[in-house]
Amino acid sequence: QLLESGGGLVQPGGSLRLSCAVSGSRFRDFAMSWVRRAPGKGLEWIAYINYSSRTLYYVDFVKGRFTISRDNSKNTLSLQMDNLRAADTAIYYCAKHSTAYALTPLDPFDIWGQGTVVTVS
Amino acid sequence: SYVLTQPPSVSVAPGTTATITCGGSDIGDKGVHWYQQRPGQAPVLVINYSTERPSGVPGRFSGSNSENTATLTISGVEDVDEADYYCQVWDRSSNHYVFGTGTKVTVL
Numbered sequence: 553q554l555l556e557s558g559g560g561l562v563q564p565g566g567s568l569r570l571s572c573a574v575s576g577s578r579f580r581d582f583a584m585s586w587v588r589r590a591p592g593k594g595l596e597w598i599a600y601i602n603y604s605s606r607t608l609y610y611v612d613f614v615k616g617r618f619t620i621s622r623d624n625s626k627n628t629l630s631l632q633m634d635n636l637r638a639a640d641t642a643i644y645y646c647a648k649h650s651t652a653y654a655l656t657p658l659d660p661f662d663i664w665g666q667g668t669v670v671t672v673s
Numbered sequence: 674s675y676v677l678t679q680p681p682s683v684s685v686a687p688g689t690t691a692t693i694t695c696g697g698s699d700i701g702d703k704g705v706h707w708y709q710q711r712p713g714q715a716p717v718l719v720i721n722y723s724t725e726r727p728s729g730v731p732g733r734f735s736g737s738n739s740e741n742t743a744t745l746t747i748s749g750v751e752d753v754d755e756a757d758y759y760c761q762v763w764d765r766s767s768n769h770y771v772f773g774t775g776t777k778v779t780v781l
Contacts, residue, residue, distance in 0.1 A: 585770065587716075594775035595708070595716065595759050609768045612674075645715060657770065658763045660706035662727065664715040 554646050559668030566636050566672070572629040572646030572665055580624035583649040583657060586631050588642035589667075598644075599631065600657055609657070636672045643667040675764040677773035684779045691747040693776045695760035698741060703762045705743040707736060711756040719758075720745060747778070755780045 558570040586598040599620040600609040619632040647661035678696040685691045707720040723738035733748045760773035
């Protein structure tokens with residue numbers, strides 16, 4: 553089970569830190585991603601972190617503004633979002649990748665959280 | 674960047690077949706994943722690696738992939754299948770996951 557928190561209302565240029573609490577002892581074995589869905593739009597992948605935190609990928613329009621991280625000792629995934637823009641308004645989901653110890657991120661997302669709402673206004 | 678194109682909407686009568694396409698350059702060389710998202714809910718994986726159905730997904734869902742088009746087929750559509758559907762691939766050239774534009778399936 554995945555449970556996001558940390559969403560809310562923030563002014564343009566502000567910051568938020570999203571968290572995703574993961575239940576289950578195998579969190580440390582799987583890559584994780586953040587995905588968002590803006591109002592009236594489709595799903596949009598944001599960021600990826602592999603199981604060991606050694607590999608990170610970001611979609612271009614959040615590079616330099618968002619930082620993905622994980623704490624395997626606390627079963628927690630995070631997304632630090634700085635310099636927020638109105639276009640970042642969305643529901644943000646954390647998602648678990650399906651393959652343990654995957655060397656490359658080809659695998660699908662088999663478990664999703666219910667999402668946390670971020671409003672930039 | 675890699676683009677995946679889906680029809681915005683598909684309307685079908687209950688018990689008939691819904692076909693949702695996902696167009697992308699040489700997508701047949703990639704593993705395509707499909708997600709269902711009902712209103713107010715989180716996405717759910719319904720097909721992975723183009724043709725595989727995860728445990729618990731009804732048998733009426735199937736997938737195919739060839740050349741420049743991947744397809745999700747829902748046979749014997751039920752009211753509960755009304756949702757948005759998205760295809761997804763990993764694009765190695767950009768190191769990005771890419772979602773399709775999404776298709777809203779309406780059950781008449």
